[in-house]
Amino acid sequence: MSLEALDRLRSRQALQGIRRLLVISGAPGWCEARATELSERYDGDWLWVSPQPRDGRYCAPGALRRLLGREFMHAVFDARQGLDAEALAALAGTLKAGSWLVLLTPDWRAWPVKPDADSIRWSDTPQPIPTPVFIRHLRNCIEADAHTLLWRQGEALRAADDDRPHWQAASGAPLAGQRAILANLRRMTTGVAVVTAPRGRGKSALAGMLVHSWPGAVIITAPARAATDVLSQHALGRGFFIAPDALLQALEEGTAPHGDWLIIDEAAALPAPQLRRLIAHYPRVLMTTTVQGYEGTGRGFMLKFCASVPGLRHYSLTTPVRWAAGCPLERIIDEMMLFNDVLPEPGRVAFQIKDAPVENLWRSAPALAKQVYLLLSGAHYRTSPLDLRRMMDAPGQRFVTVRGDSAAAAAWLVEEGGLPPLLSFSVWAGLRRPRGNLVAQSLAAHGASPFAAMLKGLRVSRIAVHPRLQRQGYGSCLLAGLSAHARGYDYLSVSFGYTEELWRFWQRAGFQLVRFGTHREASSGCYAAMALRPLTPAGETLVRLQRERLMRDVRWLEREVDEKIPVNAAQASTLNKRDWWELAGFAFTHRPPQASLASLQRLLLNVRLPLPALRAWLEQRQCVTQICATLGLTGQKALRAAWRRETAQALRALNGTRADALMKLLSRVKKFQPQF
Numbered sequence: 001m002s003l004e005a006l007d008r009l010r011s012r013q014a015l016q017g018i019r020r021l022l023v024i025s026g027a028p029g030w031c032e033a034r035a036t037e038l039s040e041r042y043d044g045d046w047l048w049v050s051p052q053p054r055d056g057r058y059c060a061p062g063a064l065r066r067l068l069g070r071e072f073m074h075a076v077f078d079a080r081q082g083l084d085a086e087a088l089a090a091l092a093g094t095l096k097a098g099s100w101l102v103l104l105t106p107d108w109r110a111w112p113v114k115p116d117a118d119s120i121r122w123s124d125t126p127q128p129i130p131t132p133v134f135i136r137h138l139r140n141c142i143e144a145d146a147h148t149l150l151w152r153q154g155e156a157l158r159a160a161d162d163d164r165p166h167w168q169a170a171s172g173a174p175l176a177g178q179r180a181i182l183a184n185l186r187r188m189t190t191g192v193a194v195v196t197a198p199r200g201r202g203k204s205a206l207a208g209m210l211v212h213s214w215p216g217a218v219i220i221t222a223p224a225r226a227a228t229d230v231l232s233q234h235a236l237g238r239g240f241f242i243a244p245d246a247l248l249q250a251l252e253e254g255t256a257p258h259g260d261w262l263i264i265d266e267a268a269a270l271p272a273p274q275l276r277r278l279i280a281h282y283p284r285v286l287m288t289t290t291v292q293g294y295e296g297t298g299r300g301f302m303l304k305f306c307a308s309v310p311g312l313r314h315y316s317l318t319t320p321v322r323w324a325a326g327c328p329l330e331r332i333i334d335e336m337m338l339f340n341d342v343l344p345e346p347g348r349v350a351f352q353i354k355d356a357p358v359e360n361l362w363r364s365a366p367a368l369a370k371q372v373y374l375l376l377s378g379a380h381y382r383t384s385p386l387d388l389r390r391m392m393d394a395p396g397q398r399f400v401t402v403r404g405d406s407a408a409a410a411a412w413l414v415e416e417g418g419l420p421p422l423l424s425f426s427v428w429a430g431l432r433r434p435r436g437n438l439v440a441q442s443l444a445a446h447g448a449s450p451f452a453a454m455l456k457g458l459r460v461s462r463i464a465v466h467p468r469l470q471r472q473g474y475g476s477c478l479l480a481g482l483s484a485h486a487r488g489y490d491y492l493s494v495s496f497g498y499t500e501e502l503w504r505f506w507q508r509a510g511f512q513l514v515r516f517g518t519h520r521e522a523s524s525g526c527y528a529a530m531a532l533r534p535l536t537p538a539g540e541t542l543v544r545l546q547r548e549r550l551m552r553d554v555r556w557l558e559r560e561v562d563e564k565i566p567v568n569a570a571q572a573s574t575l576n577k578r579d580w581w582e583l584a585g586f587a588f589t590h591r592p593p594q595a596s597l598a599s600l601q602r603l604l605l606n607v608r609l610p611l612p613a614l615r616a617w618l619e620q621r622q623c624v625t626q627i628c629a630t631l632g633l634t635g636q637k638a639l640r641a642a643w644r645r646e647t648a649q650a651l652r653a654l655n656g657t658r659a660d661a662l663m664k665l666l667s668r669v670k671k672f673q674p675q676f
């Protein structure tokens with residue numbers, strides 16, 4: 001296909017209201033030259049998304065989230081070093097009708113075996129790894145798609161199918177879907193409504209139309225003001241924008257502006273506790289949010305937050321407005337990321353695990369692997385294209401299913417632990433934090449034993465049951481069958497967003513609670529809980545130790561959280577051997593203060609020294625700024641140093657010989673660090 005033919009295709013695609021993917025594959029310099037040529041040939045914004053900063057409109061892949069809600073004509077996505085799948089999908093959503101999305105890739109044949117820089121974010125390996133399964137999947141999608149252009153170095157540009165009717169862009173008046181929702185919103189006297197849709201369906205425009213047509217005051221908030229451009233256009237100058245943190249502060253001070261409505265655009269990007277405070281204040285609230293695979297939090301928002309708002313009215317928009325229905329770019333992105341694939345019905349399902357946990361499921365049984373991904377992403381708010389990449393290519397992943405005609409329940413397991421003794425000790429001491437090993441490292445870093453990360457664990461990273469089969473025992477059956485397939489591991493583990501309901505599920509499967517976080521997670525609004533099920537005697541000892549520690553600490557932890565922690569508190573006001581270790585770890589190495597919180601509380605009960613920095617924090621519950629101001633400290637870092645100094649002083653006052661012996665031992669651990 002010649003460049004002149006490309007010009008004709010581009011003119012027609014503007015009239016047809018579609019966007020197209022144009023893949024350029026070859027040597028890095030050749031790809032860049034072709035993309036530059038195209039950007040000079042076609043007028044537009046030409047946003048470059050690349051890890052390498054450059055002149056002109058540029059955005060790093062990780063920063064693309066900030067551009068959600070903005071719109072561009074033409075963009076280049078530079079995947080020559082690595083491919084951030086979420087960023088690619090997010091970028092596609094910002095492109096206006098008539099745009100090219102130019103994707104730069106390595107040489108077509110070499111691409112699957114080339115290390116992918118993006119893998120460093122999700123593979124838990126120290127160096128980037130090749131990601132052949134995902135890249136082959138992408139190549140197959142592109143090669144099979146007659147609407148996508150492929151330009152490989154040394155070959156002619158592959159032509160694309162072009163047979164489509166002309167498109168009628170929306171006029172500015174509300175479209176049928178928007179009209180119906182607006183009518184309902186205008187009738188609302190009180191309450192909370194949410195509008196969800198995939199990208200470019202006219203959610204923000206709808207919010208703007210409500211602002212414009214409402215006779216009274218409307219307050220608008222959104223995580224980023226730039227993302228409210230579309231809303232403002234349709235509000236025609238009405239409404240009052242205020243940033244979420246400013247609004248929250250105003251609420252606290254009692255100076256919040258009055259409004260009949262509060263509109264929260266892209267609400268899912270705000271943490272649940274903040275949202276809860278915002279919606280409580282205004283009589284009517286409209287939230288909009290994008291719900292699609294790469295909007296992991298959007299899904300969490302729907303599943304968890306909306307379910308917790310009584311009487312919430314939920315509306316959705318389906319027809320695209322930013323581009324024509326059936327747009328080839330939207331279709332190929334959906335296909336690459338499996339956004340629109342439908343979970344098959346499982347049919348008759350036996351209550352048993354058919355196979356032992358399988359590694360590389362995507363290679364051995366791709367159809368089943370796809371069902372597992374769909375099952376997890378449908379049920380689990382956290383599952384996103386990053387997980388698709390991890391699932392396809394990261395080492396140390398295993399999958400296990402209960403299935404009939406297709407997967408009915410699935411668990412995604414991750415191998416953890418087995419760290420060398422000194423490394424485990426260093427993790428405990430806060431000196432090292434290598435990638436991966438979420439639970440195993442946490443058991444050492446925040447837990448009772450410096451050697452906890454040496455044991456081998458199998459973490460249930462995700463588990464999901466087909467929506468039609470939930471609460472019929474399939475999830476429990478999956479967990480019950482796991483032990484038989486976990487030879488060589490000391491324990492099974494899980495880290496999950498705590499709810500009483502979910503905890504019952506894990507508890508019935510023999511898991512014991514060993515850790516409870518002190519901050520609610522932004523994505524779920526829940527505290528993170530960790531639970532273990534021992535499989536070997538070493539695993540039993542570990543679980544017993546962690547459990548005893550939690551029972552001794554719970555009374556102090558409950559001061560930090562507004563949730564009942566489901567363990568029986570043990571009497572613990574004296575210092576035991578483990579407290580001494582933890583306190584020495586805090587005083588003489590780099591253990592974080594939160595990890596030693598309960599031991600520090602017990603320390604204060606056992607010494608009479610003034611210890612002003614520690615007592616201000618733990619007994620008087622003052623904030624960092626307040627303590628620093630009183631003690632003349634420069635900030636957080638100086639305060640931590642003061643806490644460590646006071647802890648060392650208190651330990652010496654209790655037993656100087658013991659404190660010095662621990663200090664010497666720990667300084668040896670510090671000295672050996674360079675060996676890793």
Ligand SMILES: CC(=O)SCCNC(=O)CCNC(=O)[C@H](O)C(C)(C)COP(=O)(O)OP(=O)(O)OC[C@H]1O[C@@H](n2cnc3c(N)ncnc32)[C@H](O)[C@@H]1OP(=O)(O)O
Pocket residue numbers: 379380460461462463464465466469470471472473474475476477494495496497501502503504505506
């Ligand atoms: C590491 C993680 O993945 S944590 C997140 C777990 N996954 C999810 O929340 C995804 C959606 N939910 C599901 O897929 C399933 O409901 C699972 C995996 C939680 C449980 O599997 P099921 O086969 O439904 O459960 P099973 O019948 O074996 O046991 C019932 C118990 O599971 C728990 N449970 C079932 N459904 C839910 C739910 N939607 N939310 C929370 N807990 C649930 C309850 O404790 C229930 O006991 P109850 O009836 O006394 O309340």
Ligand SMILES: Nc1ncnc2c1ncn2[C@@H]1O[C@H](COP(=O)(O)OP(=O)(O)OP(=O)(O)O)[C@@H](O)[C@H]1O
Pocket residue numbers: 068069070071093094170171172173174175178197198199200201202203204205206230233290321322
């Ligand atoms: N009724 C309408 N008339 C004219 N233009 C419209 C109408 N509805 C939406 N649009 C335009 O369509 C585009 C997409 O709309 P909007 O940004 O509201 O969608 P969205 O679902 O919020 O998208 P995103 O998820 O990307 O933020 C915008 O350019 C908007 O101005």
